[in-house]
Amino acid sequence: MLNSDPLWPRAGDWPSPVAEEWADVALIGMPTSRTSLSPTQAHTTPSAVREIIRRYAALTDLRIVDAGNVREPDLNEQGAIDSVAALRAELVIALGGDNAATVSTALGRWGTAIGTAGLITLDAHHDLRDGVTNGSPVRRLLEAGLDGRRVVQIGIEPLANSLAYAERARDAGITVITRDELRVRSMEDVMAQALEIAGAGDGPIHVDLDVDVCDRSVAPGCPASLPGGISALELRIAARVAGAHPAVSSIDIVEVDAAADSADERTVRLVALCVLEAISGAALR
Template identity: 65%
Template sequence: MTALSHDPLWPRAGDWPPLPADPAERVDLTLIGIPTHRTSLSPTGAHATPAAVRDALRRYSPFVVPDGGASPFVDLGALVFADVGDVPAPDGPDGEARAIRAVAQASARSGVLVALGGDNAATVPAALGTWGENLATAGLVTLDAHHDLRDGVSNGSPVRRLIEAGLDGRRVVQVGIADFANSAAYTARALDLGITIVHGDELHRRPMADVMAQALEIASAGGGPVHVDLDVDVCDRSVAPACPASLPGGIAAHELRAAARVAGACAAVASIDLTEIDATADTPDQRTVRLAALCVLEAAAGLAMRRLPQTG
């Protein structure tokens, strides 16, 4: 990464400290890396992505511009952040168990936990570690071109595996499911499990904020914590070229950012992940990695907005 300019009046995001030594001290948002990649259905260097996103965070400021001067001033500097680093070797049964424990320890002290994948296999430990004993009442929202209901253990199976672990399919909402990216068998499986599907074409007609509000209402109906999986291959390939399975015609970068902010603002959301980016395959301008970094900040902005006075 090239050297960045220094301006005392323009603070940079990122470079967050580890969790405080005092276990009684809580933080607002904790970052954790879960660099899964070994079971990916397509070759990937996704294990390099958490470090790349951390570098990209420093390109941005922790400040949200007021909307037309009417919205309250939001400075993320008022939040307490922590970064617990990466889970070592999180693939395989032992690695996944290690990741679940690390997530559980971090999320127990955090308002929201944001997990950086890795491929989509990271969603399993990110969700299970956050839900803990609340699995039976938990909910899941995915932004993904794919159902991720495949058999076996891979980046194509996390939703199936979470449901088999005890998640109620009726509290799963999949936003952005794409044509020519799934099969009849897996779509039928999703419907049989009671999963709510929001087809990608619907997103051309409905604002993302409205779609996410409905999705989060369904996912939180059990009263338990909600995990939001932001699989970046839901985006158009022009903005997510480092996602091996992204398609032309996916959602726009601003829509993914909007989804991240709505998720952060929802009191039921306990954790969010960002997955399926291969940082080693990104364009020279790092557009995919930079989008992921902005989604981290959007989630933080949403979290900050939970504290603002509600009107209307």
């Protein structure tokens, strides 16, 4: 049980949205896992994040609401899109689930503005596979009308992708910033470049924080995380920078399987901290 301290208000326990009432930030759980390429219980993660986020401090007076979890988003993708679209908030943060959550969240926020929208992914993978899986969200968004010239992929690990998908990214006009480049550039610098490219159409930007972009030592609950990824702090910085940018209308945090996390719950804790970083960024808008 957490200690009660009137001088330390805790994060979490945010109210449900009220019809027609505007919020600064809205959370929504997107427990996708049925189409994962690897067996996963990623659907357990949104609830795990909500539980652990209460260990941390609430440092802003923004109006934050929590819409709960979408019911079976894998089986009713349109329903998931509609649930996101119904949220009246400056910034929507979706708690995955696997990377399939990116499609519903982005399309729900973009609506008819997809032709001017931008996408930034922090991910070890291109997510350009064929089919409908957690490995295909970027390809599916491109096919839905997203302009590849306004897509930036940060943290791509060449050894975790095929040449065919690297060529598919190049042919689509996607800007790729590999892990090697991140060794000599700060995350603030990279995010500034990404936001400029993704925002070139003056439309809404969606940011996909795929936690498997991180080093496996800090993200053991990600089935596809690898040794040599970015640090937990770099991911937190990206979340805060994204949250602070006025064109970023939505962020998802995905590819974490809470059931496969380490005993100290370090991966779920990282997701919770990214949520709070994004909220802290939103307070700077």
